[in-house]
Amino acid sequence: xxxxxxxxxxxxxxxxxxxxxxxxxxxxxxxxxxxxxxxxxxxxxxxxxxxxxxxxxxxxxxxxxxxxxxxxxxxxxxxxxxxxxxxxxxxxxxxxxxxxxxxxxxxxx
Amino acid sequence: xxxxxxxxxxxxxxxxxxxxxxxxxxxxxxxxxxxxxxxxxxxxxxxxxxxxxxxxxxxxxxxxxxxxxxxxxxxxxxxxxxxxxxxxxxxxxxxxxxxxxxxxxxxxxxxxxxxxxxxxxxxxxxxxxxxxxxxxxxxxxxxxxxxxxxxxxxxxxxxxxxxxxxxxxxxxxxxxxxxxxxxxxxxxxxxxxxxxxxxxxxxxxxxxxxxxxxxxxxxxxxxxxxxxxxxxxxxxxxxxxxxxxxxxxxxxxxxxxxxxxxxxxxxxxxxxxxxxxxxxxxxxxxxxxxxxxxxxxxxxxxxxxxxxxxxxxxxxxxxxxxxxxxxxxxxxxxxxxxxxxxxxxxxxxxxxxxxxxxxxxxxxxxxxxxxxxxxxxxxxxxxxxxxxxxxxxxxxxxxxxxxxxxxxxxxxxxxxxxxxxxxxxxxxxxxxxxxxxxxxxxxxxxxxxxxxxxxxxxxxxxxxxxxxxxxxxxxxxxxxxxxxxxxxxxxxxx
Numbered sequence: 001x002x003x004x005x006x007x008x009x010x011x012x013x014x015x016x017x018x019x020x021x022x023x024x025x026x027x028x029x030x031x032x033x034x035x036x037x038x039x040x041x042x043x044x045x046x047x048x049x050x051x052x053x054x055x056x057x058x059x060x061x062x063x064x065x066x067x068x069x070x071x072x073x074x075x076x077x078x079x080x081x082x083x084x085x086x087x088x089x090x091x092x093x094x095x096x097x098x099x100x101x102x103x104x105x106x107x108x109x
Numbered sequence: 110x111x112x113x114x115x116x117x118x119x120x121x122x123x124x125x126x127x128x129x130x131x132x133x134x135x136x137x138x139x140x141x142x143x144x145x146x147x148x149x150x151x152x153x154x155x156x157x158x159x160x161x162x163x164x165x166x167x168x169x170x171x172x173x174x175x176x177x178x179x180x181x182x183x184x185x186x187x188x189x190x191x192x193x194x195x196x197x198x199x200x201x202x203x204x205x206x207x208x209x210x211x212x213x214x215x216x217x218x219x220x221x222x223x224x225x226x227x228x229x230x231x232x233x234x235x236x237x238x239x240x241x242x243x244x245x246x247x248x249x250x251x252x253x254x255x256x257x258x259x260x261x262x263x264x265x266x267x268x269x270x271x272x273x274x275x276x277x278x279x280x281x282x283x284x285x286x287x288x289x290x291x292x293x294x295x296x297x298x299x300x301x302x303x304x305x306x307x308x309x310x311x312x313x314x315x316x317x318x319x320x321x322x323x324x325x326x327x328x329x330x331x332x333x334x335x336x337x338x339x340x341x342x343x344x345x346x347x348x349x350x351x352x353x354x355x356x357x358x359x360x361x362x363x364x365x366x367x368x369x370x371x372x373x374x375x376x377x378x379x380x381x382x383x384x385x386x387x388x389x390x391x392x393x394x395x396x397x398x399x400x401x402x403x404x405x406x407x408x409x410x411x412x413x414x415x416x417x418x419x420x421x422x423x424x425x426x427x428x429x430x431x432x433x434x435x436x437x438x439x440x441x442x443x444x445x446x447x448x449x450x451x452x453x454x455x456x457x458x459x460x461x462x463x464x465x466x467x468x469x470x471x472x473x474x475x476x477x478x479x480x481x482x483x484x485x486x487x488x489x490x491x492x493x494x495x496x497x498x499x500x501x502x503x504x505x506x507x508x509x510x511x512x513x514x515x516x517x518x519x520x521x522x523x524x525x526x527x528x529x530x531x532x533x534x535x536x537x538x539x540x541x542x543x544x545x546x547x548x549x550x551x552x553x554x555x556x557x558x559x560x561x562x563x564x565x566x567x568x569x570x571x572x573x574x575x576x577x578x579x580x581x582x583x584x585x586x587x588x589x590x591x592x593x594x595x596x597x598x599x600x601x602x603x
Contacts, residue, residue: 023266023295025286025332025414027323085363085593
């Protein structure tokens with residue numbers, strides 16, 4: 001009679017394939033997620049920024065939005081980005097953030 | 110990189126610094142593989158017997174040196190000591206004073222060994238002189254491993270270990286680093302080799318890359334250049350291209366974020382074109398040349414990986430174009446009737462430079478009948494008027510790539526680059542009545558109040574001329590561009 005002895009502990013472990021190391025090509029930074037400000041339930045007493053990013057006909061859209069808001073007694077301030085091709089300058093963003101409660105941006109032509 | 114200093118022996122040899130076993134006295138570096146080293150073993154034993162302060166660094170198992178007492182032999186299998194002493198040949202015998210090498214001899218040379226040790230009658234049974242062997246530090250098979258061991262500390266990028274069951278090329282796709290084509294895995298040894306292509310320090314900041322506005326080091330450019338398939342000698346070109354692309358004038362943010370199809374077009378001028386084997390001739394705008402194909406790709410990978418600019422995220426191109434994988438070509442300066450583009454744009458002649466232009470895919474211009482400059486300029490102008498839309502003016506730029514057979518017409522006529530540009534601007538002035546909304550039954554166009562008189566197609570600095578292409582073929586190319594991005598030229602620094 002043949003006895004098969006199985007002894008796992010005595011079995012040599014398979015050779016480990018060494019891990020291969022790469023260098024991370026990214027900037028290794030994650031944009032910190034920030035939640036949006038909750039939508040206001042009412043525009044009573046609010047100041048609304050209308051931001052024209054300087055694209056064609058953005059002003060047409062915002063003129064009409066301004067008209068509708070003013071009819072409802074909402075205070076409106078108008079802002080224009082110096083160029084559509086670059087993000088809004090920090091000063092402009094701070095101006096909007098300190099003077100207004102919400103912003104409507106005309107994004108496309 | 111975790112270093113493995115020979116610290117086990119420092120207690121036995123007080124005063125040791127760095128990876129050296131001692132800071133004063135004699136150190137002999139030997140290898141068991143070297144016949145001369147084996148021959149000088151009795152000499153080393155004799156020196157120790159005479160009480161000479163000597164430590165033997167063994168490049169393999171120190172137990173192999175049976176004539177030498179174990180206390181005097183240190184294990185340099187990791188080659189740190191050999192590296193720190195700059196050993197290229199074994200045996201090497203050095204004298205240290207305050208951790209500095211003050212005397213050195215290589216191989217067996219009785220006269221020098223006696224001079225260096227201050228001992229006489231050494232190696233009585235040996236010939237006066239025997240050459241040594243190559244040190245293991247110069248073994249080509251160990252070059253990558255040793256480069257990482259000795260210089261890996263200069264790399265600061267996060268190490269990413271690919272699992273044993275992962276395919277390394279698939280792993281790079283899985284991590285989102287690819288532009289869609291396979292990447293060369295950026296191992297530390299490859300990145301170190303890439304960094305040899307520049308004199309700049311790995312932690313030198315090259316640019317702030319949009320859209321994340323992330324600071325990008327020379328090392329990060331090198332990592333992406335490896336992935337793109339660049340050779341180290343291309344790295345200075347890639348660095349200049351990254352600098353140019355991230356300048357305020359070029360405005361890589363808008364080139365990326367626009368719904369237009371543009372990507373950076375990199376034109377290279379200067380002697381480096383030949384030094385790195387770039388193509389400015391047959392199929393210059395096409396495939397088949399490693400430098401042309403990988404330099405532009407490396408730039409785009411930097412924008413993707415360092416800047417975080419990925420299609421469908423900040424890259425909002427409606428259609429894009431195949432050139433967004435990366436476009437780079439060299440100007441045919443030798444065959445051109447004009448000064449190099451870089452010189453035209455203010456860089457001293459003979460200085461390497463890149464010029465970046467935000468462009469779409471090239472479009473062919475065929476004119477096989479014009480035999481004079483005026484007719485050919487009119488052909489070019491007729492085609493340039495259609496860039497983006499025949500009724501669009503002042504909104505888009507263009508780069509005209511003139512082939513040698515076409516350029517010959519301007520050489521014959523003595524037209525400078527400025528003359529050609531002036532003529533093209535003049536010939537692309539459009540009558541407002543053709544541009545107004547509704548003209549030609551096409552709604553696209555200018556409002557009536559703007560479509561007055563005549564209007565130039567291009568803004569004054571919106572046209573660029575460069576020469577490239579094969580010697581046969583009456584074709585040139587137009588690459589449409591983008592007013593929101595200015596062409597920029599940057600010198601290439603080593």
